[in-house]
Amino acid sequence: MNKKIAVIPGDGIGTEVMEEGVKVLQHYLSLQGLPLAQLTHYPWGCEYYHHTGRMMPEDGMLELEKYDAILLGAVGYPGVPDHISLRELLLKIRQGFDQSINLRPIKLLNGAPCPLKNKTPKDIDFVVVRENVEGEYSGHGEFKDVGTDDEAAHQTGVFTKKNTDRVMKYAFELSQKRNRAKKLTSATKSNALNYSMVFWDNRFNALSENYPDIKTEVNHVDAISMYFVQRPESFDVVVASNLFGDIITDLGAALQGGLGFAASANLNIEGTYPSMFEPVHGSAPEIAGKQIANPMAMIWTVKMMLDQLYPEMTHDIIVDAIEAVLVDGKCLTRDLGGKSTTSDVGSAICNALNTLIKK
Numbered sequence: 001m002n003k004k005i006a007v008i009p010g011d012g013i014g015t016e017v018m019e020e021g022v023k024v025l026q027h028y029l030s031l032q033g034l035p036l037a038q039l040t041h042y043p044w045g046c047e048y049y050h051h052t053g054r055m056m057p058e059d060g061m062l063e064l065e066k067y068d069a070i071l072l073g074a075v076g077y078p079g080v081p082d083h084i085s086l087r088e089l090l091l092k093i094r095q096g097f098d099q100s101i102n103l104r105p106i107k108l109l110n111g112a113p114c115p116l117k118n119k120t121p122k123d124i125d126f127v128v129v130r131e132n133v134e135g136e137y138s139g140h141g142e143f144k145d146v147g148t149d150d151e152a153a154h155q156t157g158v159f160t161k162k163n164t165d166r167v168m169k170y171a172f173e174l175s176q177k178r179n180r181a182k183k184l185t186s187a188t189k190s191n192a193l194n195y196s197m198v199f200w201d202n203r204f205n206a207l208s209e210n211y212p213d214i215k216t217e218v219n220h221v222d223a224i225s226m227y228f229v230q231r232p233e234s235f236d237v238v239v240a241s242n243l244f245g246d247i248i249t250d251l252g253a254a255l256q257g258g259l260g261f262a263a264s265a266n267l268n269i270e271g272t273y274p275s276m277f278e279p280v281h282g283s284a285p286e287i288a289g290k291q292i293a294n295p296m297a298m299i300w301t302v303k304m305m306l307d308q309l310y311p312e313m314t315h316d317i318i319v320d321a322i323e324a325v326l327v328d329g330k331c332l333t334r335d336l337g338g339k340s341t342t343s344d345v346g347s348a349i350c351n352a353l354n355t356l357i358k359k
Helices: 014-031 045-053 059-064 084-094 160-177 194-210 219-228 242-255 295-307 317-328 340-359
Strands: 006-011 038-041 069-074 101-107 125-131 135-142 152-158 184-189 215-220 236-238 266-267 274-278
Touching: 014 069, 014 184, 014 295, 014 340, 045 084, 059 084, 059 219, 084 152, 101 242, 101 295, 125 160, 125 242, 125 295, 135 242, 160 184, 160 194, 160 236, 184 194, 184 219, 184 242, 194 215, 219 242, 236 242, 266 295, 266 317, 274 295, 295 340, 317 340
Parallel strands: 006 038, 006 069, 069 274, 125 236, 184 215, 184 236
Antiparallel strands: 101 125, 101 266, 135 152, 266 274
């Protein structure tokens, strides 16, 4: 049966990388003898906001609910404040569809540039599990005494046992499935955040008792940022709150070659709503329309979507195809030192899939 996918190309380079993501998606499905995806495109985002005053229609969530998955390009553009584009589209979907897990692979591929001296692909291969619906992004807070000398802003992070536990359980179980170091690192800052992060630590310690086969480690988020650079090989799975996970995963993206490789999945792990898949490089309006954006993060994101839509199969060959194009070095975008277009790279990855799948 055809999988129904809602496609939101979004803004800036989102439309360009989405074309290549869809190209590789349908080509891969065809090569594997699977039904082509049934795609429906939605013009939502910042341009839509300029015309309508909304990032999506009022009934947009009801529309999206009927799909098997949501594929998003990028959101954000000058003239639309980031807190509007984030909260009225991305966070609305993540929280409205209870996408409690943001999954970010941090994996250096052969042929990709790495800023760290003497680090190779065997040294950088871990995953960050970011809590995705609560924490510091819950939207709770207030402005007080506005316009006076006592003006203040209060931002309240929300951490519940039910949600924190399911995120940590997912991370523990992922550590078991990866079958590498079987190690889970928790990012905290309980020396300063004496309510939220003490709660986080307590839940992590309690759940650790249920997974005696998993080695655990607790580090403050500032130390983790340092260790990502000094010893990335020591990480396997990292679990972090919404804000901390957001910050350290961009650092992780730098380790694997830049935001052109930063794929992500927003997962509703219960299967009650569709999950959403998006590269996290942003809309990059300064290069939009030039056909020079790197589509590899988008294509890697498509692989993550296939992992959920067809869990009975392994789809690692898509990452293998990306790696083959990198190693060949003949078809790369400018961020990787090449002169090829966004479309050229998508086609090169399709050609690499032809070779790999026929083997």
